[in-house]
Amino acid sequence: MNKTNQTILTMGLALIATASLSAANDWENPAVFAVGNEPTRATAYVYADRDAAIANVRESSQWFKDLSGNWKFRWSPTPDGAPDGFEATNYDDSSWGTMPVPGNWELNGFGKPIYTNVIYPFPANPPYIPHDDNPTGCYRTSFELPKAMEGRRVYLHFESGLAGMYVWINGTKVGYGQMSKSPTEWDVTKYVKPGSNLLAVKGFRWTDGSYLEDQDFWRLSGFDRGVYLYSTANQSIRDAYIVAGLDKNYDRGTFNATFTLRNHDAKAATAKLQIELLDAAGKTVFTTSKAATLPANSSNDVKISLNGLKVLHWSAETPNLYTVVATLKDAKGNTIEATSYKVGFRTSEIKDGVLLVNGKYVLIKGVNLHEHNPLLGHVRSCDYLMKDFEQMKRANVNTIRTCHYPQSTYFYEMCDKYGFYVIDEANIESHGLGYGRENVAFNPEWDPAHMDRTQRLVERDKNHPCVIVWSLGNEASNGDVFKKTYKWIKNRDKSRPVQYERAELEDNTDIICLMYWPIHKTIEYAKANPSRPLIQCEYSHAMGNSCGNLKEYWESIRKYRSLQGGCIWDWVDQGILTKDENGKPYYAYGGDFGAAHLQNDENFCINGLVLPDRTPSPQIPEVKKAYQNVHFRAIDLAKGIIEVYNENLFTDLSQYTFEWQLLSNGKPAANGDFTVNVAPQGKKQVTLNLPKIKAGEGTEVTLNVVAKARKATEFYPQGYVLAHEQFAMGGTFFTEKPAATGSLEVLKSGDKEVVCRSGNVEVRIDDRNSLSIKKNGKPVLESMKPNFWRGTTDNDYGNGSVTRQGIWRCAGANAQVRKLESLVLNSGEVEVTLTKWLGDVMCDWVETYLVHLDGSVDVKIDFIPRRNDLPEMMRLGVRLTTADGFENLKYYARGPEENYIDRCAGTPLGYYESTVTAQYHPYVRPQACGNHTDMRFVSVDNAAAELNVTAVETPLQFSALHFTDEQLEAGLTKAQRHTSDLTPQKKTILTIDMLQKGLAGNDSWGAQPLDQYRYRAEQRSFSFTITVK
Secondary structure (H helix, E strand, C coil): CCCCCCCCCCCCCCCCHHHHHCCCCHHHCCCCCEECCCCCCCCCCCECCHHHHHHCCHHHCCCEEECCEEEEEEEECCHHHCCCCCCCCCCCCCCCEEEEECEEHHHHCCCCCEEECCCCCCCCECCECCCCCCCEEEEEEEEEECHHHCCCEEEEEECCCCCEEEEEECCEEEEEECCCCCCEEEECCCCCCCEEEEEEEEEECCCHHHHHECCCEEECCEECCCEEEEEECCEEEEEEEEEEEECCCCCCEEEEEEEEEEECCCCCEEEEEEEEEECCCCCEEEEEEEEEEECCCEEEEEEEEEEEECCCEECCCCECCEEEEEEEEECCCCEEEEEEEEECECCEEEECCEEEECCEECCEEEEEECCCECCCECCCCHHHHHHHHHHHHHCCCCEEEECCCCCCHHHHHHHHHHCCEEEEECCCECHHHCCCCCCHHHCHHHHHHHHHHHHHHHHHHCCCCCEEEEECCCCECECHHHHHHHHHHHHHCCCCCEECHHHCCCCCCCEECCCCCCHHHHHHHHHCCCCCCEEEEEECCCCCCCCCCHHHHHHHHHHCCCEEEEEECCCECCCEEEECCCCCEEEECCCCCCCCCCCCCHHHHCCCCECCCCCECCCHHHHHHHHCCEEEEEEEHHHCEEEEEECCCCCCHHHEEEEEEEEECCEEEEEEEECCCCCCCCEEEEECCCCCCCCEECEEEEEEEEEEECCCCCCCCCCCEEEEEEEEEEEECCCCCCCCCCCCEEEEECCCEEEEEECCEEEEEECCCEEEEEECCEEEEEEEEEECCCCCCHHHHHCCHHHHCHHHCCCCCCCEEEEEEEEECCCCCEEEEEEEEECCCCEEEEEEEEECCCCCEEEEEEEEECCCCCCCECEEEEEEEEEECCCEEEEEEECCCCCECCECCCCCEEEEEEECHHHCCCCCCCCCCCCEEEECEEEEECCCCEEEEEEECCCEEEEEECCCHHHHCCCCCCCCCCHHHCCCCCEEEEEEEEEECCCCCCCCCCCCCCHHHCECCCCEEEEEEEEEC
């Protein structure tokens, strides 16, 4: 991804065409990438009868054998070091280790995991690969050929291959393949024998194909997916291409299918193909059959077309699936084999300049998804995929872009079943070669390799209704070959649009899918009356504590028709779970595992909306709010009238229940439910039966409205909140306090300190700790310091704030006290003024304290710059440090998740109770966390005392953690830091801020927050009251 300003390694990029094709090794020859393999086909399994095909449990078929498991394995750091003759059946492998298949070498003790984004992990000189550093793995496994497969065609299927691999069976070479993320299959009939057989594989970490696999992820070797055998008769259903669409009125279904039948006999054969379409209940929609003549040693296509089918439509909202059962019978009517395919009737097209699904304008509420497992690397287990789907459904995600390769077949089956739109991307990325003519995409010798990857994508996934857009790849320049692959897909599949980011505004993309455009640029595009929609293939880079201004993105998207959403980069933090030298667990990223000396891009792989174990990050509530499908708008709140808008395309609101709640100063005061059903894309006004809640000075009233799931699903429980909105009903929290009562005694008064006591509360104001408070002689508040810095986020590093605003880092710690003055007022209260000089930034800082008779303290901060050339501020506030043990937390602010000024739409204002420990979010690389905006009050307490901070006149912000900003910050440059490096303090660090810079959200390598979320250094004041109980 073009996400950094990294220098692209170009050494040796002068392409000498004639030399490249004369390379001695297959793995350094772009013309050699598939030797002896079968053409890619749609995923399907072979069964003995119709019922088994309908059930479609591949392990139940007598003609299927799973070869996955622990294979014998020998690793060598170089190809020359691999053992000779290991493929022989009599080779002694007793000294070898084992390797799980699927499994990644580097996570099983063989080699180092490397994470890099753009720059290749080897010197870039296509098609060549270093011979002295190209780890090579040799596999051996034995299997028994099932009796049922004897005398039949036998196929060896790798669900994904390696960067390059040779395959032998029983000592005889079967073929060679290059493709780490697409299937590779060989007909091994002539190589297998009854009884025991030996499968041997020699694989390379790098090949010339690796130049096309420069994705932004961990560079791991080994089989990411499974391996199996299957068999067919000599006459078989070899492939099927099924287009299940809709008529021009988007009403009745259309069925156009091509079944490829294959005959391996030396003489022609006749057969009959029976096709059935079954609905979800197993009811037959239609049955048809066709006789076919199968030429000797050849294939024949059987075409079936039907129109006017009364079917339910497929969409992400209504994933209605049908089963196509194909049964092949011989001339006598005996079943040769049966198979099945899931299909959904839907359309996907660009019409009138926008993307339509089933004729409806669709918003792409998307994410990018890598195959990642924190324990197994690229071997993503089914349970992790279901965790992904659970969190996506809960966050209202409707689209997944497969970055940047086809994913496992199980992924598409589940997207079909549960309803996700998929932008399916070819396994092509070569940004490490640049975007000019030096990229191999401009070299015709590399055209077949590009085309092969494109065809494998389409041919395997062509029947999945979830796939609504094909993608030619990612960041591989817009070389001439992409005009060819675009044309090939358009000719092969006319039922879907095709996109390609690097085409930018050229003709070989149906969708403008440029990445990381700022909001103003997307608006400029929309205003230019474009003929193609803008759907950013990547936006809102979610690295660390990020995703600011998502609300503003979606305000623009919903305003302009040609802006149809995008896919957030990306879904999951690609951290790998490991332990430090003390046994503490942490998630590793680039440069870990002893690979700091190798090319790496540090934590640039840590940019997901969920942690590696799929725990949601604090960005998720913001995504959920931006992507929600039900919206509420105030019409006349005094009368309780709101408008409900159903943004769904195909479903009404009967799937939701609706509730309202009135809050008084954040606490529930009244609640109820209401009924409304709105047609798709419709609006309806509703009058809520709201009681009168008194609002005024000291009491603010808010109205929360929520849409909940009426029924439980596989992904969320009944009553789960899917959409919400909050409205201000009137009143204000802020009011004049009544005069305090009590007796205040001045214990000490001088130019260094002032000490007062009221009852069991002692207040000290001095030139060392500023403000400290004790209760019953025990410390409660230990100090208060000016605070201008935060535990710098990834975006702070990326946009240069760490250096550009670095003058603020130590401004508070280096503050010098100029004078302390005190005055006992006629009321008996004590006013203390503590004036400080912030020499780092040449500003005055004045703390004015008013100690009331009851021991509460009003604090007023005046910040007065004495120069006009200061950089913008990171934050403006104070840091309060409590004594040990202040763990319980109560607050009236936005929550419950952390939020920031440009990422707070998903966290409503309310009263919350929590703990200080729970405020820490374990970002994989430690950084600022735990902030809450719109704070009215916050309190922390232990068994002996409670410290309460209440904003005066205007809301403030706060965080309460057991970590200081210094603990969460890496310094001027990022350090290799992890959660295991942090040790929580027993003290609570309570920050109170007037302002804090936004997080930013366009990208993580330069984008600043929107202007309204940035703050100049100018004279400012804020106030709050501290009370100890």
